[in-house]
Amino acid sequence: MASLPASPAPTDTPVTLDDVFAARARIAGSVVRTPTLVSKTLSQFVGATVYLKFENLQFTAAYKERGALNTLLQLSTEQRAKGVIAASAGNHAQGLAYHGIRLGIPVTIVMPRSTPTVKVTQTEGHGATVILEGETFDEAYAHARKLEASNGYTFVHPFDDPRIVAGQGTIALEMLEDAPGIDSFVVPIGGGGLISGIATVAKAQSRPIEVIGVQAELYPSMYNRVSGQSLPIGGDTLAEGIAVKEPGGLTAQIVKALVDDIVLVSERSLEESVSLLLQIEKTVVEGAGAAGLAALLTHKERFAGRHIGIVLCGGNIDTRLLANVLLRDLARSGRLARLRVRLQDRPGALFGVAKIFHEQAVNIIEIYHQRVFTTLPAKGLITDIECETRDRPHLDRLIDALRAAQYEVSLVELA
Template sequence: MTTQAAVAAPRPASMPVSIEDIRTAHDRIRESIVRTPTLISRTLSQMTGATVYLKFENLQFTAAYKERGALNTLLQLSPEACAKGVIAASAGNHAQGLAYHANRLGIPATIVMPTNTPTVKVTQTEGHGATVVLHGDTFDAAYAHARILEGECGFTFVHPFDDPRVIAGQGTAAIEMLEDVPGIDMFVTPIGGGGLISGMATVARAADHPIEVVGVEAELFPSMYNRINGTDMPCAGDTLAEGIAVKEPGGITAKMVAELVDDIVLVSERSLEMAVSLLLQIEKTVVEGAGAAGLAALLQHPERFAGRTIGVILCGGNIDTRLLANVLLRDLARSGRLARLRIRLQDQPGALFNVARIFDQERINIIEIYHQRVFTTLPAKGLITDIECEARDRAHLDRLIMALRDAGYETSTVELA
């Protein structure tokens, strides 16, 4: 699979969103959003070979940058539109950002979500004062129903990305990044529908020095990559980056990406998992899969970014706690700090005790033990034991495995996919 391609980019004078639109949007919304910091990560810079600055948009009140575009749109509605209310289709950060600021401004908000939306997301959105309507099994069905309600009730539909007002609002994040770190010469930005990168690229093109703009998509959902490069890779699967798992990018945003963005790279699920884990371990910050996509690109394609001064936006922090725990445990397993060993024993007294002594000698902590006597192809007196254990690192684990084999035990590791 090709994971990287330069986007041919003539620079037309006229775009649906201008730098003036974004500067005006920033003046409009700046008092009502969090001025999130842009900070250097020295450790991630050493790891990637680039100078990495992170903008912590996961510190917004609703933990995502989506508030910017939603608020910019709300503040431009007429009094009549405000009275009737707004509507959106979303099961994610757009829903919460719109609901929060609409409630704060006294504007009725209705959010249509698929019926299979996790209860926690429904509850959070309702907690921001919105009316939640559950409809259909897919986002497309929820979106279609929202457009029907828009017509029936006179609501104003607020698109999650394909609206110039939304794009201008999202671009304000880039304004702040360059105010904080004028020397940035590259933005590495996640792409879902394309609203964020369209705004960021508009700011980059208006800067007083060249700033390259690189978009990032999950390998499982290369929708904008397909649109720009004329490819037809499938868009499907369970990606950690569900916030950018968009099957069809916007019409406005696709035009802007084609003209303003220099490159799009694709990242694997493993890179996304590693990025989420590293951000928690190194920066002590919780970031969802989509929010970690920029760092995932630096980790997977270091040669593409080496030597550059890069602005990476951590665009959201809304990750399910059980999913986060899974990601962290899988990262520990891949690093050799957590392992499950499969050991063949004879079913006789003292067999497990003798194995445990080797763990003790090597100072490896045993977490769980699983015996299997019945569902095995071994003879009736054979026994399979799976032992979950915790080591200091891969070398420490390898010493344990060697000690077990030297003692005559058939030992293998149960590997992650």
């Protein structure tokens, strides 16, 4: 956790409360006024009153529409005619494409060649022209800037722009109207546009409201910037929407001035949060959208007794990845398991094991035999059995029963 400098008056920052109110007036009726609802179950789980802002219910399933639309509506007639460009492989691309085309503004999006096909297809589906260039985001960004200069496009930055920040800040206005008791915001940080907008609103209130940022442990870029540390940045994170190596200069200025703390969360806590939100709230969020809940799970004592607003900032997660996250969560809870059992290679050996599974009312899903690639003698074999149990105590009873029958058994653990 990084404690930040004391906050000066909000008027010292580049975006004001008036800017956010103006943004709300501009975008009203063109973005979904998503609900802010208290989660009774999650509140009990973390020991605080938890309010969820369902920004995953926007048309493009992410909050990015707000800042993008606020920016587009402030372009001149000439800028609209020439069109806009952005470098993005995520929610910014879709939000800009959807509202740009809806307003009759040509939109070009530059994406790295490694961008998943589904994201390219979704962005093109909104009417944008997609250009695949470079192997990394930095190369795509550089190419977008070249096209901006050569074609006269207006570049729309995903976070480092006061118009973007003001648009994202409209989320906090709605949350405080719907849940005036909120005394803390816990907000994901990538480039910093979302938390900058929310902090601008929160710190302009007549009562103290704490603003806490959340970053994935693999991408602590804003944490490093404001705390003066140099934690390593990089790796495969579930929270790809906030996997930003370099935060914005404008947003870093606002974060330093207005944000109280930044906390880091692990990949495991992000996975658990995605799964909990689906199971408890029946809502699909991407990794970045679950970061606020992950912070509450990781730092329960930090937030105990508070009235906390968290933003489910996006719901664009690959279905195969979501399935993997859910299965891993089942495995960690003991409801899905793989047991490795040593057997003798003779008739009836597997039947004896299966009989114990039956007696313990455990469902067998898959069985894998391994006779060749093993260090056991030629008459020995390893059998991996995937099974489904009610809970961890049920799994423990099964393992005890197998060992009582003189089977050598071990649980194949997840990382």
